[in-house]
Amino acid sequence: MAISRTLRVLSVSAGKALREPRTRHALTTCSRRYCTASSPRHVSYITSARIRLPTPHRSFASASAPTFKDSISIDIDGKQTTFDSVFLRDSCRCPHCVDPSTSQKNFQTADIPANVQASAEVITTPSGPSVVINWKNDIPSFSADHQTVLSLSFLRHALSPQKPGPVGIHTAVPARKLWNRDSMATANTFYDYSAYMSDDRTLYTVLKQLHTHGLAFLSNIPDTSQTNSSTGVVNITNRIGHLRETFYGRTWDVKSVPNAKNVAYTNVYLGFHMDLCYMDLTPRFQLLHSLRARAPGGESMFADAFAAAERMRTESPDLFHALRTFPVTYHYFNAGHAYRQIRPTIELLDPSDPTSDLALLNWSPPFQGPFVAGIDGTGVGLRTYLAAAKRFDELVNKPENVFELRMEEGQCVLFDNRRVLHARRAFDVQAGERWLKGTYLDRDVWASRFEVLRGVYEGK
Ligand SMILES: [Zn+2]
Incomplete structure (x- = not known):
């Protein structure tokens, strides 16, 4: 037997x-x-x-x-x-x-x-x-x-090496799927908002895609811009669990406003970045609900930073090593706030093992602060990091690696803020309104819901 x-x-x-x-x-x-x-x-x-x-x-x-x-x-x-x-x-x-x-x-x-x-x-x-x-x-x-x-x-x-993995000790998680422009375009589905809200299997599919691809989209979200504009993104997040409040509030708006305190609130091109890398607990997931998309331009762009990191691990171990060891400062000293974190670009599940799976990345050039290492003129560390950062930036910006789309009204993107970089093209603020409502979600809230539904639908 x-x-x-x-x-x-x-x-x-x-x-x-x-x-x-x-x-x-x-x-x-x-x-x-x-x-x-x-x-x-x-x-x-x-x-x-x-x-x-x-x-x-x-x-x-x-x-x-x-x-x-x-x-x-x-x-x-x-x-x-x-x-x-x-x-x-x-x-x-x-x-x-x-x-x-x-x-x-x-x-x-x-x-x-x-x-x-x-x-x-x-x-x-x-x-x-x-x-x-x-x-x-x-x-x-x-x-x-x-x-x-x-x-x-x-x-x-x-005994499983998955112990420190992204879900929990009881589950061997499905493999991540690294993607580029074409493979993401093939994989992507716009899940119907009503199905997501009412059907646990649809919810589970979206949660799983957030792990495998780090990126998922919903559509047909009712327009509540004239009543309570937060309703859509709050409902979508609460379907998973409690949302993550930050000093930007429970939810926040991305649209052009005068005297913007944050580069995201202006109409210029915004390069690839992650949000809130200057916080100790950087939100794992971000959601953006498009309420108005009537300005020319402003296309959203996404890139798989894990794919770029894995490519660098293969093609240039020295530069990969620099990204996972060289400390980079992220800060936000503005409008009565003082946040600062120093962390490497690449974090592995097991930092002592260079072959270990990726845990998360930190990449947020707009919020970078002065370096604290490699500044003594000897070139040790900083110059290697510079070469690695250049190569990483080159990889994530290659057109074949960028998944670009225009977020139409009634659509929402959910993405892994520690894996998927996001960017936005410039838009003409005078020609029409562009308005996104956003919020954040912590990793363990997603993981809890994912684990429970995984038990229901896959018996794991
Ligand atoms: Zn006992």
Whole structure:
């Protein structure tokens, strides 16, 4: 059977695991100080798991007493892996350890005795193969019959290199699709606003595209410019979760106004950039709803900064290295605000590994401040960064890499502000009105909605 091929547990109580199938109340009513629940869990023990004890312990194979150890070795998908008993104990999700109502942990990691030891055996549960663990030297407030059941799926994910990934530890995310002008034009769909608002599957499709492409569009948004102009973009954002308020407000307008405090509020060409790189928590997503598009010009342009970064990683590792190490200052000192951040252009999921996946980028030339490194005239660092910045700028501006469109009234763009650069052509403010209503959304709000819907539609 499948379990015997994929999972073998070493250092276990073989006598128990080879018993006839049975049902056991693995958990009993609890009187411990942390516990708030008592919910017996039924576990069926399989009979065909291949249990193998290491040679020094073979004498235990016929003994009834379990073998407790500091760590447990498990064969997952053909690879033997050792799990620290502290990790296994800390991961317990039984109703005594994690409150079923609030999902809050009822004990602290610090409560786990350093000499805690585990004895494991293979079981089947309705949700798949699992390991059931008995404890020696458990947290003192837990009773001797406290058991932990961890699924093979959980243990496999615990080993996954996706751990620091963009969604969460429980999910291996779909692969990103790097794009250029033509491939984005092929991939792009204008999703209907009503479908997005009423159908969870459409919402899920848009959320997924925000991960794979970092860019998605809606259309047919009702015109509320004469009543509450924020309604469209607020509804679209609240469909995902709570929006991110900044000093620009809950929502903000992009249109030409006199004495603009921000270059986005004028009618000149606005080059490729990301928003708010000068903030500690730069918003991950941005939404722009077109309320008026009656001025000639003003086309919106988007470029995949991840595609440019990956190309540089391949063609010029030295310049890629410069972009992920050289510190760049971003600041906004204006109109009573004082924001400043110093960060490299490219951030990897694992900064210690130059082959690691991209986490996010920082690129916002209009809001760059004075450099703090490489300014001593030796040319170290700054000159290499200059060459790298030139190449990156060249790549993102190549016409074949720029997805350009005119945002018509009733359309909204949603994009990943740490991946997709946005720009805007100049427009004639005298010839007609151009008005976009914008807001921001944090990454974990998107990730939460994405994870939940992914579970619904893909069972993951
Ligand atoms: Zn527990």
